[in-house]
Amino acid sequence: MKEDIIIPKVENIALAIVKEENNLKESEWSVYVINLKNQEIEGVLVTSKGYGKKEGEKVKTSILRHFLDKIGANSFKKIEPIQEELFGLSNEYWLSFYHNSVLYDKKYVFLAESVQNNHLINVPVINKPGVMIK
Secondary structure, eight states: OGGGOOOOOOOSEEEEEEEEEOTTSOEEEEEEEEEOSSSOEEEEEEEEEEEEEETTEEEEOOOEEEEEEEEOTTEEEEEEEEOGGGGGSEEEEEEEEEETTEEEEEEEEEOTTOOOGGGOEEETTTTEEEEEEO
């Protein structure tokens, strides 16, 4: 019975933590969903949380939920800003969306200490430096 369930594979959807500059010319970080498909996705829902250890103690952040509605083809939407202090934790994002009337979902995890300047790439579509998971 379990083997009869078809779970569609998420393709051409990425999450990125991007380094930006605010109006005061200060660095800040934001998390984005990037739709690399040639078609729109809709009903986009993202939950986020952080977890790990800090100074030997287990730490968990609050779970946040974001409804982004639609993301156009080859486009992106900002999920949330993220503080650099949270890069010492694993940051998990659970993404659900509809594409061609099929529900897709995928978990993306930025492991603790994975967001660092030496790991930055030019994030496609956004064209800013960041760390991306596809």
